[in-house]
Amino acid sequence: xxxxxxxxxxxxxxxxxxxxxxxxxxxxxxxxxxxxxxxxxxxxxxxxxxxxxxxxxxxxxxxxxxxxxxxxxxxxxxxxxxxxxxxxxxxxxxxxxxxxxxxxxxxxxxxxxxxxxxxxxxxxxxxxxxxxxxxxxxxxxxxxxxxxxxxxxxxxxxxxxxxxxxxxxxxxxxxxxxxxxxxxxxxxxxxxxxxxxxxxxxxxxxxxxxxxxxxxxxxxxxxxxxxxxxxxxxxxxxxxxxxxxxxxxxxxxxxxxxxxxxxxxxxxxxxxxxxxxxxxxxxxxxxxxxxxxxxxxxxxxxxxxxxxxxxxxxxxxxxxxxxxxxxxxxxxxxxxxxxxxxxxxxxxxxxxxxxxxxxxxxxxxxxxxxxxxxxxxxxxxxxxxxxxxxxxxxxxxxxxxxxxxxxxxxxxxxxxxxxxxxxxxxxxxxxxxxxxxxxxxxxxxxxxxxxxxxxxx
Amino acid sequence: xxxxxxxxxxxxxxxxxxxxxxxxxxxxxxxxxxxxxxxxxxxxxxxxxxxxxxxxxxxxxxxxxxxxxxxxxxxxxxxxxxxxxxxxxxxxxxxxxxxxxxxxxxxxxxxxxxxxxxxxxxxxxxxxxxxxxxxxxxxxxxxxxxxxxxxxxxxxxxxxxxxxxxxxxxxxxxxxxxxxxxxxxxxxxxxxxxxxxxxxxxxxxxxxxxxxxxxxxxxxxxxxxxxxxxxxxxxxxxxxxxxxxxxxxxxxxxxxxxxxxxxxxxxxxxxxxxxxxxxxxxxxxxxxxxxxxxxxxxxxxxxxxxxxxxxxxxxxxxxxxxxxx
Ligand code: SF4
Ligand code: SF4
Numbered sequence: 001x002x003x004x005x006x007x008x009x010x011x012x013x014x015x016x017x018x019x020x021x022x023x024x025x026x027x028x029x030x031x032x033x034x035x036x037x038x039x040x041x042x043x044x045x046x047x048x049x050x051x052x053x054x055x056x057x058x059x060x061x062x063x064x065x066x067x068x069x070x071x072x073x074x075x076x077x078x079x080x081x082x083x084x085x086x087x088x089x090x091x092x093x094x095x096x097x098x099x100x101x102x103x104x105x106x107x108x109x110x111x112x113x114x115x116x117x118x119x120x121x122x123x124x125x126x127x128x129x130x131x132x133x134x135x136x137x138x139x140x141x142x143x144x145x146x147x148x149x150x151x152x153x154x155x156x157x158x159x160x161x162x163x164x165x166x167x168x169x170x171x172x173x174x175x176x177x178x179x180x181x182x183x184x185x186x187x188x189x190x191x192x193x194x195x196x197x198x199x200x201x202x203x204x205x206x207x208x209x210x211x212x213x214x215x216x217x218x219x220x221x222x223x224x225x226x227x228x229x230x231x232x233x234x235x236x237x238x239x240x241x242x243x244x245x246x247x248x249x250x251x252x253x254x255x256x257x258x259x260x261x262x263x264x265x266x267x268x269x270x271x272x273x274x275x276x277x278x279x280x281x282x283x284x285x286x287x288x289x290x291x292x293x294x295x296x297x298x299x300x301x302x303x304x305x306x307x308x309x310x311x312x313x314x315x316x317x318x319x320x321x322x323x324x325x326x327x328x329x330x331x332x333x334x335x336x337x338x339x340x341x342x343x344x345x346x347x348x349x350x351x352x353x354x355x356x357x358x359x360x361x362x363x364x365x366x367x368x369x370x371x372x373x374x375x376x377x378x379x380x381x382x383x384x385x386x387x388x389x390x391x392x393x394x395x396x397x398x399x400x401x402x403x404x405x406x407x408x409x410x411x412x413x414x415x416x417x418x419x420x421x422x423x424x425x426x427x428x429x430x431x432x433x434x435x436x437x438x439x440x441x442x443x444x445x446x447x448x449x450x451x452x453x454x455x456x457x
Numbered sequence: 458x459x460x461x462x463x464x465x466x467x468x469x470x471x472x473x474x475x476x477x478x479x480x481x482x483x484x485x486x487x488x489x490x491x492x493x494x495x496x497x498x499x500x501x502x503x504x505x506x507x508x509x510x511x512x513x514x515x516x517x518x519x520x521x522x523x524x525x526x527x528x529x530x531x532x533x534x535x536x537x538x539x540x541x542x543x544x545x546x547x548x549x550x551x552x553x554x555x556x557x558x559x560x561x562x563x564x565x566x567x568x569x570x571x572x573x574x575x576x577x578x579x580x581x582x583x584x585x586x587x588x589x590x591x592x593x594x595x596x597x598x599x600x601x602x603x604x605x606x607x608x609x610x611x612x613x614x615x616x617x618x619x620x621x622x623x624x625x626x627x628x629x630x631x632x633x634x635x636x637x638x639x640x641x642x643x644x645x646x647x648x649x650x651x652x653x654x655x656x657x658x659x660x661x662x663x664x665x666x667x668x669x670x671x672x673x674x675x676x677x678x679x680x681x682x683x684x685x686x687x688x689x690x691x692x693x694x695x696x697x698x699x700x701x702x703x704x705x706x707x708x709x710x711x712x713x714x715x716x717x718x719x720x721x722x723x724x725x726x727x728x729x730x731x732x733x734x735x736x737x738x739x740x741x742x743x744x745x746x747x748x749x750x751x752x753x754x755x756x757x758x759x760x761x762x763x764x765x766x767x768x769x770x771x772x773x774x775x776x777x778x779x780x781x782x
Contacts, residue, residue, distance in 0.1 A: 008779055013469060090463075170469070244779065254780035329462040340463040356468075363468045369532065370574035372475055375727030384778040386727075406778055414467030421473040422574070428465055 003208055005235035006245035007254075009382040011415045013238055013336065015209055016170045019295040019302035024177045026289075026306040027319060029104060033076050033310035034086055034096040034347040035061065040137040041144045042068030047097055053080045058107040058286050061097055064132075070145045071135040072097075075288040075308040077105040089313065089332050089346035090339060096347065099310070111283040116184050118224055120195050127196040127281055134280025135287050135350070140164055140241065140270030141337065143351040146277065149269075150196050152262045158197040159265030162250050163190045163274050165206040165213065166234055166241035169334025172354050174291035175271040177304045179206065179213035182275055183220045189274030191226045192281050197267055201228040203250050209236050238336060239413040243268050245382050257409050258441070272353070287350050292316065296357030298326040307348055314344040316355065328360035335363075336414045366423040377416035377426055383409045387416035387426045394433030402433035403440055410434045475573070478722075479533035481671045485662030486540050486717065492655035497548040507552045509539030511559035519568045534573045538562055541581035544713060545757075546588060550595050557591075558584040578764045579724045582714075582757050589757070656712045663716035672720045676732040680715040681706060683740025691748060699748055711743065714756035724764040731767075731774035738763045 038044040043066030055061060055074040062072040078101040086096040106112055121127055132147035152158055163186070167175040179186060187204075194202045204221075206214050218231050232250060234240050244255045246268055253264040261268055269277070272290060279285040287309065294303045294316065301320045313330075317323055323330070323344075331338040333354055341355075377387035385406055393401045402408075410430050417427040494501050516535040520528045542558050562584030570576040589596045666672045684705050691699040705711065719725060719739055726735050739759045746755025 008776065011471070013471070248779070256780040257778075259780070329464075329468060331466075331468055335469040336467045338466060338468065340461070340465075340468065342461060342463045344461075358468060360462070363462065365464075365470065366474060369475055369529070370572060372478075372534075372574045372722050373727065374478070374722040376473070378727055378776055381776075382779065384776045384781075386775065388727075406781070409778065409780075412466070418467050418469065418471050419473065421475045421478050423470070423474065427467070431465070 003235040004205075004232055004249045005237050005240060006242075006248040006382060008384045009380050009415060010237040010239065010245075011380045011418055012236065013170050013418065015236065016297075017173050017176070017209070018171070018297065019293050019304060020173045020176060022173070022177070022293075022302050022304045024174070024181055024291050024304045024306050027308070027311065027316060029076055029101055029308055030311045030315040032081070032098060032100050032312075033308060034098050034312065035072060035075060035310035036086075036088065036347065036349055037062050037065075037072060037095045037097070039072065039143060039309075039349040039351065040070045041142060042066060042070070042148075044095065045069060045072045047083050047095070049074075049080050049083075049097065051080050051082060054078070055080060055099060056105050056107040058110045058284075058288055060135075060286075064145075068145055068148050070137050071133060071286065073135055073286040073288055074099060075310050076101045078102040087343050087346060089341045089343055091342045096310075110285050112285070116188070117282040118184075118188055118191075120188075120191050121281070124196045124198060127192055130281045130284075131196070131277055133286070134276065134284075136273065136276045136280050137287070137350055138269065139272035139276060139290060139351055139353065141333065141351065141353075142243075143349070146269065146273060149262075149267060150193070152267075156262045157265060158200050158262060158267050160200055160251060160267075161190065161193045161197055161202040162246060162266060162268045163193075163202065163204040164241050164243075164246055164268055164270040165204055165210075165217075166246065167210070167271075168207060168236070168238045168240040168242075169336050169338070170238075171295050171356050172293050172334050173295070174293045174304050174353055176210050176213055178271050178275055178291055179210070180216055183213075183216045184224065185278045186271055186274045187217065187220045187224055187226065187229070188282065189276070189278035190229060191224075192277050193267070193269055193274065194226070194229070199228075201230075202226075203230055203232050205232045205234050205240075205246055205250055207234045207236050207240060238415065239382055239411070241270070242382060242411055242413060244411065257406065290348075290350060290352065292348065292352055293354040293356075294320055295354065296327065297362070298324050298359045299357040300324060307352070309350055310347045312345055312347050313341060313355065316348070317344065324357060326359045327357040329358045329363045331356040331358065336418065337412065365425070368424050369422045371422050371424060374421060376419040376421060380415035380419040382413060382415060383411060385410060385416075387420075387430060388424075390430045390433055391424060391426045394429040399433065399436035399440060403437035407433040408437040408441060475532045475534070478671050479537050481666060481669050482537050482717070483533060483540065485665045485671075486537070486544070488658035488661045489544060489655060489713070490540060492658040493544065493548070496655070501543075501548040503552060504546065504548055504550055504555055505540065505543040507555045508543035508546075508559055509536055511556050512536070512539035512542065512563045515559060515563045516568065516572075519564065520572075524568075529572055532573060535563060538567070538580045538584075541713075541717060542584050545581060545585040545710065546596065550588075554588060554592050554595050558588045560584075561587040574723050576723055577767070578761050579718050579721050582718055582761055582764075586757050586761060589752075656707050659712045659716050666716075666720070672722075673729065673732065675729050676719050676725055676736040677715045679733045679736030680711075680719060680740045680743075683737045684711060684744055687741060687744045691744070705744065705747065710756050714743075714760055715739070718756075719760050719763075724767060726767050726770040726774065728771070728774045728776050731770040734774060735763050735767065735770055738766070 045062035046065050047062045049061045056077045059074045061074045078099045081098040081100050085093040128150045136146040137143045190202050247266045276287050289308045292307045330341040390407050512535040517530045520526050562580040566580040566583035567576050667674045685702040688702040688705045692701045726732050742759035743755040
């Protein structure tokens, strides 16, 4: 098997996929769910139900709040109890729609059967419209509204759809299980995306540590007979699934600083998103649930659960036996880029892919010592940056120099901090530098725009 | 679980620490240490002991009493410096000379710059060169190794020293090198400072460091390649005046310097490109100093000179940034 990978940096953490044998099983529906209106990048959605309304599964309860926005659907049937601020997993408050669950009644028009529908609609626009109506957002982490990504700005042209099945973060296995258990649906989803982008070729990228998935998807593609679709075996390397890295690995094209993938002709969607596209287009089923890996060496039960959007984290954890004594940190997502959970009462969102339990020992950061100039951080950085330098510049609050040294290109993958033998909190500081560099860039762009408009008048 | 820990990503860390990396360097030096003790006997053990102990104690005392900061000896870098210094001096060096070397290495070259990571020059090399300049008699009277159970040591100059002297007296290189055979050089059967004597043991350590990904091989390989190439040219032009490539590679601490001193993180460039330029510079300077300079070997000076330009190399040779020109 030839193996593909990105050209700069990367690290190789132990992959710890201890939940890989756990089939995806549905989690019983929680008695109450809390569905947030800001589950995606872009404008928060605007609730279109009122307290006291009866809702069904799959019914729209919030509408897009802007061009970059998404529909949000009820994940349960029941009564809207409140529409009020509620703390998310970091403890920050945002509007949530609280629904008390009664039964499990689905909205009309949703096909809840398992019948595989392989016929691809002829009209790309119809596909994109259904993706939009289904509230599909990127489920690989960024939660960018999918229909926006599928509508490239005028002048740019998509040349290839890439389905990201790398799942390069340690511990996570929900995409792997999805490829195994719903491979047909994912492949049809990929074909729909191909069609939506004008019949371009499609690459499904899967890391070499998932040989079963690679074999299965190859079989499915052969069986369903879609054209111009191939599986590409990727080297096990983090962050292989980073959008820019994956495009580099698959197409040997590097997306420029601040540019979008479409600028090099690529559209990337992850496996879970491809499945969501299938369900939205072929079955009229919006995103109301998603697969969540619950894992960690200190967690007694490994699991992949199909969880309704808006389920409180505590409900999931209690279902599996509660938080283990040794767990010191709970992470929503993977150990490299996931976010530490501060609030167990927070509810899942469309993009919740994993709950990972780490012990104090596993997650402890050793005390910081002097930089020994080993260059390991720079070797590891997939963006070709010099983390040791950016760290110093950010600490000196030299934001211009941060920008000059491309802090804004940092993808926050964590490779630098992961590798540093002196345990310097590189990324913590670089994030700050990146923030200032980005706001300086945005401020300049805004000023330039204003000046251009003033000149027109 | 009492309270949830909340901190920014990443939430896991590689197992590498400064200490684990330095420990790997120590492990990589073990073959050479064992070799030199076997060949030179208890006197070498004394040099090693004094050197390591003084380096560690000095660093401990300086951090504790002068800097009033937590001790840094746990990172094992002082141990590495101690071993390297010991391998860089003859086994006959009196203990107090070794101690002076340690004071210069750790006290001056390392701690006055702010400790590990802040220094510009490789501490062990600074110590060695200081001794070479200050105590030339101790540093240049070498004895032919007699082995752990050997009796009297026979005094004699190092191969390179002998050749330089011989050349001054009008002999040709061929006559002079015929006294040595390369198997002796590889397997440590010649006069020289401890670390100069067993190329194979040092190379084994180098391979270990590369396999463990502690260092990258490019600096070392470019030194070897440059030394080989440049001396090939000189030797090709005038074999009576210049030593041949293999001889240059195997003598005068080149292997020790290229494998363990030039690859020191702190004092070598970060990028691969920078490292290659650094290595070529060291190789070139080494050969030129050997052929035309007044010191028979040149590795230490070559490395120290190139150490000084590392900041420039770091500025000039950077990794290409993703998606940028
Ligand atoms: S977090 Fe940023 S600086 Fe660090 S390795 Fe990743 S891209 Fe580079
Ligand atoms: S990895 Fe850490 S110690 Fe090494 S150069 Fe980068 S910041 Fe310095």
